[in-house]
Amino acid sequence: MPKKRVTAVGSAALDTVETPHGRIEDALGGSVFFIGAAGGLFAPINIIAVVGDDFPMNEIDFLKQRNVNLDGLEVAAGTTFRWEGHYHQNMNIRDTISTELGVFEGFQPRLPEEAKKSDYLLLANIHPSLQLDVLEQMTEPYLVAFDTMDLWINSARDEVMEIIGKVDLVIINDEEISLLTGESSPILGAYEIIEMGPQYVVVKKGEHGAILITRGGSPFLCPAFPLANPKDPTGAGDTFAGAMMGYLAATDDVSPLNLRRALVYGTITASFVVEEFSLDRLKNLTIGEIEERFRQFRSMVEF
Amino acid sequence: MPKKRVTAVGSAALDTVETPHGRIEDALGGSVFFIGAAGGLFAPINIIAVVGDDFPMNEIDFLKQRNVNLDGLEVAAGTTFRWEGHYHQNMNIRDTISTELGVFEGFQPRLPEEAKKSDYLLLANIHPSLQLDVLEQMTEPYLVAFDTMDLWINSARDEVMEIIGKVDLVIINDEEISLLTGESSPILGAYEIIEMGPQYVVVKKGEHGAILITRGGSPFLCPAFPLANPKDPTGAGDTFAGAMMGYLAATDDVSPLNLRRALVYGTITASFVVEEFSLDRLKNLTIGEIEERFRQFRSMVEF
Known part of the structure; x- marks a missing residue:
């Protein structure tokens, strides 16, 4: 049976x-x-x-050798x-220091037919009205994951709340939880x-790992892998979300374990x-390196 | 065989x-x-x-019902x-807001004979010259653990370094590691x-748990138990250290596991x-409650 497919919408930037x-x-x-590379x-x-x-x-040629379909990457004038x-x-x-939206400001996601049929959908951090629009274009996604940011919780709260009511899994950090719910305890x-x-809610804690909260189940405490020399945290949360969704689609199994x-x-x-x-x-990362570090990680959490 | 004993020196305060x-x-x-109650x-x-x-x-009568020997608790005029x-x-x-040292300023730890013979020694956060003095009074401790704070690393660096060279286990947080070693990576x-x-080094991360680093072994990543409503973090680090040393003494086993x-x-x-x-x-906490939460914790980290 072919592996299930992920569709992910989000930002592309320099x-x-x-x-x-x-x-x-x-x-x-x-x-x-x-998300694509991971x-x-x-x-x-x-x-x-x-x-x-x-x-x-x-610069994104390497993605094509990696199961990444770029048909939905629109090139706009600007x-x-x-x-x-x-x-x-x-x-x-x-x-x-600066943010120049450029063509992102007028982004209207249009999903290719193949993308609409994916079973796994990741709505990465873009305006919630665009996320809603993408969700409506999907045929029948099996699991929908959602990420956002403080900007949208503050400026488009109603739409954020509307979409939260329609997704299966929310990926969010401590501050965003507090903004969204008014609750100081994550x-x-x-x-x-x-x-x-x-x-499901995945509480992201950056260098301190993540916590998975599930309806009716026990929380899962996931420490971060300890790193001696991190150089650039940019994209860590998106890489996390991309790999998580890719693994779920590959296994097509959303059991608690x-x-x-x-x-x-x-x-x-x-x-x-x-x-x-x-x-x-990520460009030269292999699944073998991931599996090796997965084994190391397991040896770091057993007691 | 009777359980091994812990001796702990530190501060007593209101x-x-x-x-x-x-x-x-x-x-x-x-x-x-x-430390005593835990x-x-x-x-x-x-x-x-x-x-x-x-x-x-x-107010400390309850400690006597709990294996805590108070013979080494000096009552001084002041x-x-x-x-x-x-x-x-x-x-x-x-x-x-305020610190009034009172009799703590002239503290000269004197160990009762029984305390000198303990196999497990916990040097909690006091001036390192006092910690050295206590270590010298001990007969032949099997495992010596050491805690400190930024104040002593800054003001009595040589003595902190001297004592670190003599202990087996250092309990320390991110900021103290950075102050001590100049290394921004914990x-x-x-x-x-x-x-x-x-x-051994135990890196304390407060609400994010702790990491155990051992000479030649794999690190251990220990998440914190998730709490909905913590009320007062005071004493959490000392409780952690006290329970850790008590458990080690009770089992008399310092194997990696x-x-x-x-x-x-x-x-x-x-x-x-x-x-x-x-x-x-801590006053009414039972070992049964700890064991129950230990089991819950295990179910929260398995994958």
């Missing part, structure tokens, strides 16, 4: 990033490339996004979305989100991406 | 604490009472500290060490501490103490 470990300019960024290691994936006619298409961010010595803190906040409809494993694969894959800038580490 | 969940005044505080659930423990003649001794702290809405941040910093002599379990028992016991102010939750 990032200028400065961290204590270096600087890159106009490098591959935006959620869909991290998820494509596990299962076929269609990515839906827009770039400008200035976009260096040759400039690609550009973001510049500087990370502090403590890389949990970053300042956005655990209580996650259970409030479960009350809004979703079966397999969901936990999907979080671990997400965590492990994200531990690679932060070792280099942009998508550099 | 704390005034304000958190978003309430306020207590002149309540039991200081490291040794948390460690005493597992193994016999001698605590070494000083209180003033104003100390409400009846006032008990008092600390006042206010926690922010985010309880990871606290302001020290993982690399922990391995630098291993190079200074100790076999048992050390991991000791961290989990520390984490679980600490998860109770923060549910109420001061030592309130």
Whole structure:
């Protein structure tokens, strides 16, 4: 039986990033490339996004060798979305230096027929009205995952709430939970989100790992893989989400145990991406390296 | 065979604490009472500290029913060490409002004969010259654990370094590792501490759990037990250390696997103490409740 397919919609960008470990300019960024490069290691994936006619298409050639279908990557007249961010010595803190939306501002996702038929849908962080639009274009997705950000919770709260009522899995961090629910405890906040409809909430804690909260089940505490020298945290959350969805589609199993494993694969894959800038580490990453680190991880959590 | 014994030296205090969940005044505080109440659930423990003649001794009667030997608790003429702290809405941040050392300023630990013969020694956070003095009074401890704080790393660095060269296990948080080693990565910093002599480093991450680094072995990633409603984080680290040492003494087993379990028992016991102010939750805590939460924890980390 062929593997199930993931469709992911999100941003495509060129990032200028400065961290204590270096600087890159106009490098591959935006959620869909991290999601595609990570998820494509596990299962076929269609990515839906827009770039400008200035976009260096040759830089994403590697995605085609990796189960990533780019038919939904629209090239529009204009400039690609550009973001510049500087990370502090403590890389949990970053300042956005500039954001130039370019063609992303007028993005209207149009799904190719194949993408509409995917069983697994990842609505990465874009305006919730676009997420709703994509969800409506889908034929009959089996599992819908949703990511967002503080900007939309503040500026388009009603639409965020509407879409939360329609998805299965919410990926969210502590601050976003607090903004969304008014609850200072991420655990209580996650259970409030479960009350809004979703079966699953993944609480992202960055370098501290993630927690999976499920309706009626026991939480799963997933530590992060310890890294001596992370260089650039950009895209870690998207890599996590992409690998998690890719693994779920590849196994087509959303049992409680397999969901936990999907979080671990997400965590492990994200531990690679932060070792280099942009998508550099994902470009040559193999599923064998992921499996090896998965085994190391298991040996680090047993007691 | 009787259980091995723990000796713990540290501070005894009366704390005034304000958190978003309430306020207590002149309540039991200081490291040794948390350590004693937690460690005493597992193994016999001698605590070494000083209180003033104003100390409400009846409030620690419950410790005597719990394997805690108070012969090393000196009562000196003067006032008990008092600390006042206010926690922010985010309880990871606290302001020290006042510190009155009282009799703690002239503390000269004198170990009763029984305390000198313990196999497990916990040097909780006091001036490193006092920690060295206590270590010298010990007959032949099998495992020596050491805790400290930024104040001593900054003000008595040479003595901190001297004692680290003489202990087996260092309990330390991210910021202290960075201060001590100049290393911004806690993982690399922990391995630098291993190079200074100790076999084990426990990196405390508060609500995010702990990591055990061992010489030559695989790290152990120990998440925190998720709590919906923590009320007062005061004493969580001391409770963790006390339970960990009590469990190690009770089992008299420092194999890699048992050390991991000791961290989990520390984490679980600490998860109770923060549910109420001061030592309130520890007073009526039973080993049965700890075992029950240990089982829940295991079900939360399997994958």
